[in-house]
Amino acid sequence: MKKIIFSLLLTMGAIHTASAVEGNADAGKTKAAMCGACHGATGLNPSPTYPNLAGQKAAYIAKQLADFKSGARTDMMMAPMAANLSEQDMADLAAYFSVQKRVSEQAAASDDSSAPAATASAGSVAIVTSTSAKAIYAGDVKSGHEKSAMCASCHGADGNSLIAMYPKLAGQSANYIAKQLADFKSGNRVDPVMVGMVAALSAQDMNDLAAYFAVQTPTAGQAEGSDIGHKLYFGGDVNKGITACVACHGVKGKGMAQAGFPALAGQNAAYLKKQIASFRDGSRGNDRNSMMRNIAIKLSDNDIDELVKYMSSLK
Ligand code: HEC
Ligand code: HEC
Ligand code: HEC
Incomplete structure (x- = not known):
């Protein structure tokens, strides 16, 4: 036995x-x-x-x-x-x-460089309403343009908001924009202004708006940059367990369109700061698997300030 x-x-x-x-x-x-x-x-x-x-x-x-x-x-x-x-x-x-x-599956595999090329050179802003984007996005750029009239007062006609508290949407990942709109509507992301804006939007409207803003050209950021922020963005902090932002937001801060990881490059600094703080205190909790909350919770106020200066300065 x-x-x-x-x-x-x-x-x-x-x-x-x-x-x-x-x-x-x-x-x-x-x-x-x-x-x-x-x-x-x-x-x-x-x-x-x-x-x-x-x-x-x-x-x-x-x-x-x-x-x-x-x-x-x-x-x-x-x-x-x-x-x-x-x-x-x-x-x-x-x-x-x-x-x-x-x-x-090679052909179907994602490649960010297949995204529609920006049409306007930095500085002059062209509103894009006809593009091959239809083949890539679930939404329709032209109808998105029509539906975007009510967004323009805060986000700018071409998605380049001039007001610091309102995020730029130009060139943002369409997947990401559509998800945010759905999240505002479901209450998964809470904002008193945006909840009213999305109340009447259908899923199709959201996809159209997302496609429209995704193909606009973002304007360059205004911030002065930061060496400390640059270091944190690329290297994270092993001792504090901070994952490098570059892993998901990309080398140039353009995000990963296919994965719905948002672009941060040139985004308004005040907006970026508020979002990281909201992930940190949990008032924004619409990130899958707490991806951002787990990182934000380890960032000090100073880390956030330096990161924001860096990200906002990216072109
Ligand atoms: C009255 C001003 C106002 C109007 C009009 C408005 N928004 Fe917003 N929008 C905001 C504010 C403020 C935020 C930031 C909310 C926060 O701090 O979380 C925001 C956030 C967003 C975001 C999230 C961006 C990101 O980077 O996460 C999207 C997407 C968005 N708006 C799309 C739209 C669309 C599409 C419309 C038109 C249907 C619209 N908004 C109309 C004020 C506005
Ligand atoms: C593991 C992937 C991942 C890493 C690493 C990461 N992020 Fe994020 N981040 C995300 C995702 C996903 C979202 C969007 C969540 C959602 O709303 O769906 C996001 C959203 C954000 C936003 C809000 C963008 C907007 O338009 O509202 C900011 C700001 C941000 N991240 C900053 C950072 C910084 C700074 C770092 C490094 C310290 C970092 N992120 C590291 C995945 C990541
Ligand atoms: C931000 C982009 C990025 C992400 C996200 C990423 N990788 Fe990588 N991976 C790379 C790059 C770039 C290389 C090439 C590194 C080099 O040049 O040495 C690589 C290399 C590798 C290799 C070595 C391949 C070889 O043939 O030697 C493996 C294995 C790998 N990655 C697995 C993963 C796994 C598993 C994940 C998810 C947990 C992941 N990677 C997430 C960018 C990424």
């Missing part, structure tokens, strides 16, 4: 040890949500900056992630992504990407 129990324990122990590093592709799929912004949802992104992960050997992927985490392999973008991954997370992610197909 003792022997049986002993071997049973051994077996359980063996299973346990194995499961600690054996990946589960389904679990990995959920955890891959953050990776999709750069690597594509199934690990394929035609952009030359990001390696394809689809069909890569699982053991290789897991080792790279461990190396990014330990610092044995250094990369500005991957370091913050790997920093919070457990061994199990790495195994799950590796399992998920390794079973994805290498080529078939």
Whole structure:
């Protein structure tokens, strides 16, 4: 009997040890949500900056992630992504990407450079109402333009608000704008002004408005920049556990349109400051998986001021 129990324990122990590093592709799929912004949802992104992960050997992927985490392999973008991954997370992610197909979905994979090119040069502002955007966005740019008349007094006719408390919408990710409008309507994001603006909007209206503002050209920011903010934005703060903003908001602050990560470049400083403070005190809580709240809670007032100066100065 003792022997049986002993071997049973051994077996359980063996299973346990194995499961600690054996990946589960389904679990990995959920955890891959953050990776999709750069690597594509199934690990394929035609952009030359990001390696394809689809069909890569699982053991290789897991080792790279461990190396990014330990610092044995250094990369500005991957370091913050790997920093919070457990061994199990790495195994799950590796399992998920390794079973994805290498080529078939290549064409459908996301690429920010396929977004419609800005039409106006900085300074002169052109309102865009006809573009190939229809093929990319769920909304219609022309009808969005018509419906945007009531937004112009605060956000500007072309989405470049001149008033510090009102966010610029020009060039913002369409996915992101549509989500915000839906969130204001559902009460998931609370603002006394915007709630009245969205009350009568249908889902189609939101998509149209989002498409219209997304294809406008943002004006350059006014802030003077900040070296401290620049450092935090790109490097985060390992000691305080602050994930680098660049991971989700992009090298130039343009966000990740496909993932719905908002552009911050050139955004009005007062608005940015209010949003980070709201994520920090929880009064804004419409970020999926508390992505922003978890970061904002670790930022000091000074961190926020410097970050805002930096982001708002980006072109
Ligand atoms: C902000 C963009 C970004 C995000 C988000 C991101 N990565 Fe990466 N990843 C990169 C870049 C850039 C490289 C190439 C690094 C280099 O040049 O060494 C890379 C490299 C890798 C590699 C090494 C591939 C190879 O062939 O050596 C793996 C594995 C990887 N990423 C996995 C992930 C996983 C898993 C996630 C999500 C948890 C993720 N990445 C999120 C940008 C990103
Ligand atoms: C009376 C002024 C006013 C009008 C008119 C107005 N807005 Fe707003 N909007 C605001 C304010 C103020 C905020 C910032 C709310 C906050 O601080 O959270 C905002 C925020 C937003 C945001 C979130 C932006 C971001 O970066 O998260 C979107 C999207 C938006 N408005 C779209 C619209 C659209 C579309 C219309 C027209 C249908 C409109 N707004 C009309 C004042 C206005
Ligand atoms: C893991 C991804 C991720 C990282 C890292 C990240 N953010 Fe965000 N951020 C988001 C998402 C997602 C949203 C939009 C949430 C929503 O409303 O849907 C957001 C929203 C914001 C907004 C509000 C934008 C607007 O138009 O209202 C600001 C400001 C912001 N982030 C600043 C930062 C700063 C500063 C850092 C670095 C200290 C950072 N973020 C790091 C994902 C991230």
